[in-house]
Amino acid sequence: MWPDVRKIVALAWPVLIGQLAIIAFGVIDTAMVGRFSATDLAALGLGSSIYISVYIGMTGILTALQPIAGQLFGARRDAAIGEEVRQAFWLAAVLSVIGFVCLYFPQPLLSIADTPPALHERTLAYLRILSLGLPASLAFRVYSSLANAVGKPRLVMFLQIGALVLKFPLNTWLIFGGMGVPALGGPGCAIASTLINWLIAIVGITVLVRVDFFRPFAVFSRFCWPVWQRQKALLKLGIPMGLSYLIEVTSYTFMALFISHFGTTTLAGHQITGNIGAVLYMTPLSIGVASSTLVSQALGAQRFEAARLLARHGIALACGIACVYAAALFVLRPYVLAAYTPDSQVVAAAMPLLAIVVFYHIFDALQISTAFVLRAYKVAVVPTVIYAIALWGIGLGGGCLLGFDIGGIAPEWLRGARGFWVANSASLGVAGVGLFLYWQRVSRRYLVGGRG
Template identity: 40%
Template sequence: MSSELSTMSRHAATVLAGQLAVMAFGVTDTIVAGRHAQESLAALSVGSAIFISVYVALMGVLQALLPVWAEQRGARNPEGIGRSLRQSLYLCALACALGMAILLSPGAVLRWTEVPPALQGEVRRYLAVLALALPPALLFRVYSTLNQALGRPQLVTWLQVASLAVKIPLSAWFTFGGAGLPAQGAVGCAWATLVVNYTMLGLALWLLRTQDLYAPLAIWRRMERPDWRQIGGFARLGLPAGLAILVEVTSFTLMALFIARQGTLSSASHQIAANLTAVLYMVPLSLGIAASARVSYWRGAGDEARARHVGWMGFQLAALMGCALAAILFIAKDHLASLYSSSADVVALTTGLLGWVAAYHVADAVQTLCVFVLRSYRITVAPLVTYCTLLWGAGLAGGYALAYQGWGPWSGQAATPVPFWAASALALAVTAVLFAAMLARALRPAR
C-alpha cells in the first residue's frame, strides 16, 4: 500500500500549493487596502467577511460532488462523469443566483452587524463587483473538483499559482489608480478579483477543450434537460456539506466580532491566531480532499477493503501531521508572535493564545479528515448537526460565557480572547472524537 500513500501525499501536496496561492489573494488585498487608507481596509474587512461566508457555503455544496465523480472514475464510467458534470451546472446556476442575490442586497447584514453608515457605501460597491465575480469563481470550483476526482489536481494548482502573478499588480493598480485609471480603494481589489476569476475560468474552459485528459468524458455534448432526481441527489449530499462549512466559517467570524468589544489589543492577538490557524488548516484540508478522492475511487471500483485501508491511512497521516504542526507551533510561539507584531503587549498576549491554537489544530486536523471521508460514505447530516451543537453551542456560546460572565480561572472581567479559543479547542476536540467514532463505524467491514 506504499503506492497509495505516495499517491495520496502527492495529491495533497499539489492541492496544498494551490490553496496557499488562493490564500495569498486575501493577503494581497489586505496589504494593498491597508496601505491605501484605513477606511479602505475597514471596508475590505467587512465586505470580504460577507463574501467569504457566502462563497464558502456555496463552494462546499459543489466541492461535495468530489466523491460522486471519483466513484464514477473508479467504476470506469467516464461518459457518466461527463453527464453528471453537465447536470451539476444546473446546481451551480442555482448557487450563483442565490449568492448574487445576497451580495447585491447586503442591507440586512450590514444593519445587523452595525457597520458604520460611512462605510456602508463602499462595502456595497465592493460586494456589487464581487457579485459579478461569483459565477466564474463557482464554475472554477466545479472544474477544480472535477480534477481532484480525476486525480489530476496539478492543472488547477498551476492556474491558481499563475493567477497570483496577475492578482498582485492588478489589485495595486485598481486600488491606487494610475495610467489614466482613478483610485478605487477597496473596490479596486474587487475588480482585480473579477478579472482574475474570469481569466482562470477562461483558461479552464480552454483546457477542457484541448487536453486529452478530458476527451473520454465527452463533456461538450449537448446539455440534457435537468434531471431533478440526480440534481436532488447532488443537493442532499452538497447542502449539508455547504452548511457545515458555513458553520465552521461563521464560528470564526462571529468570534472575531465578540472579541472586538474587548479592544484593539485582543482583536490584534486574535487576528494573528486566526491567520495561523487558517494557514495550518490548509494541510488537513488538502489531505482530506486527497483521501476522499482515493476512498471514493476504490469504492467505485468495487474494492471496499482497499477503500477502508486508504481511509484509515488518511486518518493516521492527518493525525500525525496535526500533532507535528501543533508541536512546531507550540515550540515556536514566541518567535511567531514577534514576527506578526512589534508591540510587546500584542506579542505577550498572542504567545499565551498560541498554546490553545496548537491544541485547536490537532483536533481540527482529525475532524477535517474525518468529515471529508465521511462524505465518501454519504454521511453528511450527522456532521452538520454536530457542528451546529458543538462549534456554535459549546465553542462560540461557551467562549462568550467564559469571557463575559466568568468561570474558574476567567473572572469575566479580563480583556482576553483566551476563553473563546479555550472553549473552541475543547468543543473541536469533542467534535473530532465523535467524527472519529462515525468514521470507525463507516469503515467497519460489512458482515
C-alpha cells in the same frame, strides 16, 4: 501503509500550494488596500465577511460533485461523470442567481452593521463588483471538484498560482490608478478579483474541452436540461456540506466578535493566533481532500477494505503531521510572534493563545481529515449535526461561559480570549472524535453489506 501515504502526499501537495495561493489573495488585498485608506480597508473587511459567507455556502454545495465523480471514476463510468458535471454546471447557474441577488442588494445585511455613509457606499460598491464574478467562481469550483475527483489537482494548482501572479499587478493598477484609470481603492481589488475569476473559469472550461484526459467524460458533447433526480442527489449531499462549511466559518467569526469586547490588544492577539491556525489548517485540509479522492475512487471500484485503509492512513498522516507542527509552534512561539508584530502587549496577549493552538491544531487535523473521508462515502448529514452541536454548542456556548465568566465559575486563567480558544479547541476535539467514530461505523457497514 507507506504506499498509501505516498499516494496521498502526491495528491495533497498540489492542493496545499493552491490553498496557500488562495490565502495569499486575501493577504495581498488587505496589505494593498490598507495603504490606500482606512475607510477602504474597513469596507474590504466588512465586504469580505459578507462575500465569504455567501461564497463558502454555495461552493460547499457544489463540492458534492467531488465524491460523486470520484466514485464514478473508480467504477470507470466515464459517460456518467460527464452527465454529473453538466448537472453541476446547471446547479452552479441557479446558485449564481441567488448569490448575485444577495451580493448586489446587500442593504439588509449592511443595515445590521450600522455603518457610516462613506463606509456603506464603499462596501456596497465592493460587493456589487464581486457579484459579477460569482458565476465564474462557481463554475471554477465545478472544474476544481472534477479535477480533484479524478486525481488531477495539479491542473487546479497551476490556475490558482497563475491567478496569484496576475493579482499583484492588477491590484496595483486598479487600486492606485494609472494609464488613464483613476485610483479606485477597495473596489479596484474587487474588479481585479472579478477579472481573474472569469479568466481562470474560461481556462478551466477550455481544459475540460481540449485536454485528452477529460475527453472520455464528454462533458460538452451534448446539451442537456437539468434532471431533477440528479439535482436532488447533488443537493442531498451538497446542502449539508455547505452548511458544515458555514458552521465552521460562523463559529470563528462570532468568536472574533465576542473577543472584540476585551479590547483591541486582545483582539489583535486573537487575530494573529487565528491567522497562524488558518495557515496550519491548510495541510490537514489538503490531506483530507487527497484522501477523499482516493477513498471515493476505491469505493467506486468496490474495494471497500482498501478504501477503509486509505481513510485510516490519511487521517493518521494528517494527525501525525499536526503533532509535528504543534511541537514546532510551541517551541518557536516567541520567534513566530516577533515576525508578526513588534508590539510587546500584543505579543503578551497572543503568547498563551498560541500554547492553546498546539492542542487546537491536532484536534482540527482530526476533524477535517475525517470529515473529508466521510464525504467520500457520500455521508454529510450526521457530520453537519456533529459540527453544529460541537462548534456552536461547545465552542461558542462554552466560550461565552468561560470567556465572560457567566455564573462566576470560570477560573482566572480561562477568562477572556483564552476561554474562547480553550472551548473552541474542546469543540474540535469532540467533533473530531465524533466524526471518527461515525466513520468507523459507516466503513464497517460497507465491509459487511457492500454499501452504506
